Amino acid sequence: MESLLEFIRIDMGSPGLATLVSNPKFAFIQLLNSVSMGMNFFIIAAGLSLIFGVLKVINFAHGAFYMFGAYIAYSVTETMGLSFFWGVIGSAVGLVLLSVVIERSLFRFVYDKEHLMQLLLTFALVLILGDVAKIIWGTDQYSVSYPASLSGATNLGIAYYPSYRLLLCILGPVIFLALWLFIERTRWGRITKAATQNREMLAALGINVPIIYTGVFVAGSALAGIGGALASPFNSPTPGMDAIIIVECFVIVIIGGLGSLWGTFVGALIYGFVFNFGSVIVPNGQDIFAFLILLVVLLIRPWGLFGRPETEGQ
Amino acid sequence: MLRLIRTTGPIVTILAALSIAQAAEVKIGTLYPITGGGAIYGSPAMIGHRMAIDELNSQGGILGMQVVSVERDTKLNPATAAAAAKEMITKDGVNVIIGGLSSAVGLAISEVAKQEKVIYIATIPKTIQMTTNRRHDYVFRTASHTDFEGDAIAQIAKQLGAQKICDIQLDYAYGHDLADGIERGLKRHLPDAKKVLDLRPKLRATDYNVFITQIMGAGCDVVTSGLWGPHFVDFAKQASPFGLFQQIKYITGGEIGSQEIAGAMGEDYPDNVWANSYELWYHHSTQEHKNFQEALAKRLDTIETPMWPVLALIGVRMYGAAAEKAGSLDAASISDALKGMSIDTPVGPRTIDPETHQADTGQFWGPMVKKEGVPYRVMDPITYIPAKIIE
Structure with missing residues (x-):
């Protein structure tokens, strides 16, 4: 581990823009920080965007699903003693079960209702799920250990970097590609895409639209659960963690375009880059750049970089 | 006339009885985060708070009156805490506010206490401002400071x-x-x-x-x-x-x-x-700590007890002792009593500095x-x- 520090220590004093420009090693590490952060957020925000894209519901409870994913990963790994892999699987399965119940018993009744009604329902869910989590896991904070093989750092030649964060850099694009291939290259994907355009026409063609809706809601929620499980080794499962992540996810999907997979992917990367490089340039103004971009996007292109403007009839 | 007396008599009697019943209790306004991220500390603090209330009541309450705890959730939010403090004072008629978690929340509660002239004992917030440039007659701190x-x-x-x-x-x-x-x-x-x-x-x-x-x-x-x-x-x-x-x-x-x-x-x-x-369950610096830790362990059904309960407990004890010393629930009298007040706690004696309103709380x-x-x-x-x- 000694060599790790030597690799990273660059004796630069207080960093800043000049350090980023003059020190490629430092800039490279910030690049990896940006990508790993962006991919962590992408995995979570992709579900939020997917659900909005098809169901047209802005799901505030998405953060609560993320929190449940983190807590389930804790229970599976630390309480039951299974490996981290099973923790992630357990979170996905847990969220599939939870979201099926929620979609069938609550969400399906508000698809045709106005947005305010939908928002109120999802907000109520935030409060209910927060209390349910408190009943199950209490108010303590927990720590989920990194998988043993990924607890150290990997030598990338230029610098060492935490292996687990590198995994996120890989997993994000893999999940993106899998979702893209499903939507663009499979029959069910095309049907799902059609559901975003005109659900009535799809029903008229004999497609079971409610099943599509349930499937999309479950898939989106499972992504939140997987995101929570993947984040749990470096974001301790605690009460209230849902409230933090949901803001960041909304910033990402609004920048990228609600309902757009590409938009969410690019939005997450933009968020990661402006947060990390912005924090070096303006150390105590970490959020300034991300929210400035959000503001500009809302003013110039309110439907987001990759979104589509809502037209009448949609 | 007789009819009027017959009708209003029982109502007046009931109101009088209610007023006596109200006067026969001391209301402690309690503010900790018990939902969201702050619940990690607010919930155990609340346990210590309730232990102290039980302790006071088992010893005859304060000035012979039973002590009741009016509890509100701050959600770790200064605005929520300030609104709750105001409501507890104006609607619930609490005699004191105890608690707070996070410096921002503590400062917000302190401002309400200042406006309403009600004692506030900060058990957890540490910002130095509370006992320096933003100190006032009604704010006291039993926590350490920055x-x-x-x-x-x-x-x-x-x-x-x-x-x-x-x-x-x-x-x-x-x-x-x-x-x-x-x-x-x-x-x-x-x-x-x-x-x-x-x-x-x-x-x-x-x-x-x-x-x-x-x-x-x-x-x-x-x-x-x-x-x-x-x-x-x-x-x-x-x-x-x-x-x-x-x-x-x-x-x-x-x-x-x-x-x-x-x-x-x-x-x-x-x-x-x-x-x-502030406290370590495995470090019995006093016999009282041993007793406290065992009682807490029994209450929580665990051997390794959390640290936050003792802070809340000290705040309630400090108020109880000051009210007894003042001989009244009048905020100004209790404020005077708190200045220089000394009590024993599970982690050693605590004395409030009469100038700064700060307890000598080391760690x-x-x-x-x-x-x-x-x-x-x-x-x-x-x-x-x-x-x-x-x-």
Whole structure:
């Protein structure tokens, strides 16, 4: 581990823009920080965007699903003693079960209702799920250990970097590609895409639209659960963690375009880059750049970089 | 006329009885976060608070009156806390407000106490402002404060021979005030040390990689910090793979030595951390602590008890003793009684300074080490650093 520090220590004093420009090693590490952060957020925000894209519901409870994913990963790994892999699987399965119940018993009744009604329902869910989590896991904070093989750092030649964060850099694009291939290259994907355009026409063609809706809601929620499980080794499962992540996810999907997979992917990367490089340039103004971009996007292109403007009839 | 008397008589009697019943109890307005992120500390604090209420009532209450606790959730939000404090005073008619968690919340409650002329005893908020430039007749603190904590950090930095220091604090009142407290402490104890980096992640930050890599690049030999609770857990978990704790010593306030953190992190707790705690369940500095810890353990059905209950307990005890001394529930009289008030607590005697309204609350400090057969880190050796700043 000694060599790790030597690799990273660059004796630069207080960093800043000049350090980023003059020190490629430092800039490279910030690049990896940006990508790993962006991919962590992408995995979570992709579900939020997917659900909005098809169901047209802005799901505030998405953060609560993320929190449940983190807590389930804790229970599976630390309480039951299974490996981290099973923790992630357990979170996905847990969220599939939870979201099926929620979609069938609550969400399906508000698809045709106005947005305010939908928002109120999802907000109520935030409060209910927060209390349910408190009943199950209490108010303590927990720590989920990194998988043993990924607890150290990997030598990338230029610098060492935490292996687990590198995994996120890989997993994000893999999940993106899998979702893209499903939507663009499979029959069910095309049907799902059609559901975003005109659900009535799809029903008229004999497609079971409610099943599509349930499937999309479950898939989106499972992504939140997987995101929570993947984040749990470096974001301790605690009460209230849902409230933090949901803001960041909304910033990402609004920048990228609600309902757009590409938009969410690019939005997450933009968020990661402006947060990390912005924090070096303006150390105590970490959020300034991300929210400035959000503001500009809302003013110039309110439907987001990759979104589509809502037209009448949609 | 007779009919009027017949009709109104019972109503007047009931109202009078209700008024006597109301007067026969002391209402303590209790403010802790019991939902959301702050519940980690608010919920155990509430347990200590209720223990103290039970204790008072079993001893005959305050001035012979039963003590009741009117409890509200601050959600760790200053605006929510201020609104709740106002409501408890104006609607519920509480005699005192006790609690608060986070410096921003403490300052917000203190402003309401000042306006409404109701005593507020801050049991957890540490910002120095509360007992300096924003002190008033009705605010008192039984917690430590950021200057005591900063001075203790500087003393440890001196022991460790720190030369280049990186400081990382949360970007709100507590973090800023602790940074100032450390700065002043360093001038007293280690004037030759150089601070090479100041970082301020936001409250409830989740990703610290950008700060960790800046610390590692800055060439410091000691990190001073006040990242508390989940902030520390996340920071440590993210910094460990970078090897930060292998090479750089980490001195931290924010009660990172408490059982809540050590127990939760278990094997993940990093090396080279010097931390503090108000109370340690395994360190019986007094017989009363042993009794308190056993009672708490019984109440929680656990051996390893959390640290936060004792803080809430001390606040209630302090108020009870002051009211008895004042011989009334009048806020001005109790304010006078609190000045110079001394009580015994499970962690030793506490006296409130009549000038600053600040209790002489020191803390236990020490390195967090592994012990054979113990699945979490413990503080060893334990040093009590008293609440005393020698210029």
